[in-house]
Amino acid sequence: MNHQNSLGSFQLGADLSGKRIVVAMSGGVDSSVVAALAARTGAETIGVTLQLYDHGSAVKRAGACCAGQDIRDARAVADKLGIAHYVFDHESQFRESVIDHFADEYMAGRTPIPCVRCNMGVKFTDLFRLAKELGADCLATGHYVRRVEGAGGAELHRAFDPARDQSYFLFATTQDQLDYLRFPLGDLPKPQVREIAAELGLIVANKPDSQDICFVPDGDYASVVRKIRPDADTGGDIVHIDGRVLGEHKGLIHYTVGQRKGLELGGQPVPLYVVRLDAAKQQVIVGPRAALAVQAARIVDGNWLADVQGQPLMAKVRSMAKPVPAQMDGEWLRFDTPEHGVAPGQAAVFYAGDRVLGGGWIEETEAVELNLAAA
Structure with missing residues (x-):
């Protein structure tokens, strides 16, 4: 299989010997393939993994990243590729900037996106600094987006594979970061990435993709919020937009705008949806879809x-x-x-x-x- 189109996306010149590429390695197939492609360019390649939360709580979890088994997988891939690999403990930063913020947003009646907060903070800002300290010419990641050289400099574009596109989660990437970042997988469909991993004999070739919110076990975000904010289950009224109290809720963290299921409001003439959440009054406001x-x-x-x-x-x-x-x-x-x-x-x-x-x-x-x- 010819991977030259992928190699070109590092955009460091035709001859990459003497160059240094730092690759953010989460332990998944995507970042592992990026590390392999980087190593094949002839540039010195260094894998960096951030430990973002406790090993023990995640070591047996399928679909996690940045902890436990995933760190071991990243190290095993680096060993096979013959590249250096470093693990940095960023658990406290991740907890403060991502997990605590996640809980606070739900408590405030808002719907957070922790993946964006992680990318704009721990992953890009901290990895950017680490890569610079390591003297790298660029930082490469396994995100499915494209970096395109435009008339005014580097531009961020959607991935070739619309089913894998991650541009929504990377909107907070700054111009300085974009100038330094590389996304070698942006032009590739996911099946081809797995083919490359299998061809190279990487142990992660068939590893399942990580779930969107890595620190939420089984998608139960309410349990995570309760653990951090014990008063998260404070109940209140479910109120129609016309002012009528229709029932009681079991805590704002269980509801999001647009939600229909779980309201437990029987006998209503039309289906009701969560229209907004009023944290000050501990109210869930509902109304018709309109x-x-x-x-x-x-x-x-x-x-x-x-x-x-x-x-x-x-x-x-x-x-x-x-x-x-x-x-x-x-x-x-x-x-x-x-x-x-x-x-x-x-x-x-x-x-x-x-x-x-x-x-x-x-x-x-x-x-x-x-x-x-x-x-």
Whole structure:
């Protein structure tokens, strides 16, 4: 199999001898293949793994990353490739910047995205610094995005494989980071990545992909929040948008905007959805699906890779949502047509074609005026 197209994506010149590449190795197949491709360029390759949480709690977990068995897998791959491998303990930083923030956001009635916080903090900022300290010419990762050299410098683009594209989670990548980062897998479909791993005899060739939230066992995020914030199960009222109290909830952490299941409100004339969460009053506000319609969202803490003001763009407001037409007007993202299920705490990421223009955090939303009698 010819991997030259992948090797070219390191973009350090035709002859990489004398160059040094640091590869972020999580112990999965993607980052392992990146390490293998880097080593094959002739550049000195160094694998770096960040231990992000306790070995013991994750060593037997399938679909985890950055702990236990995954660290051993990364080391085994590095040994097979004949490259140096270092493990750095960043557990306390990860707990403070990602896990604690995750719990606090749920307690505040918001819907967090810990993977973005991890990428913009522990993974990119800290790995960026470590790679620089190691004298590397670039830092390579196994993310499925593309780095394209444009007229104004490096640009971030969606991956070739839309099913694997991770650009939504990397919107907070700064221009300085993008100049230094490399994403060799951005042009490859996942099956080909596994083929490369198998061809090279890497033990992780058939290893399952990691789950999105690595520190949440079995998808039970409420148990994680309860462990960190024991008062997370404080109940309160479920209130219709017309002011009627319809029932009681068992804690805001169990609900997200757009949720329908689990409300346990029988006998209602129409299906009800979570419209918003009021942490100050400990209330879950519900209403018909029409009440989820949002015409605008206020965006804060933006990271901009291009100008987005006053021009048509495509906005993605949930990781699994399709981008929709919108415009930025100051701090406000205004949708061309009403969008449903826009939740504070989530990210809004902006695109022009495949190019990522930047993004920010949804702080609040502006609902479409609703006629309750008609709804």
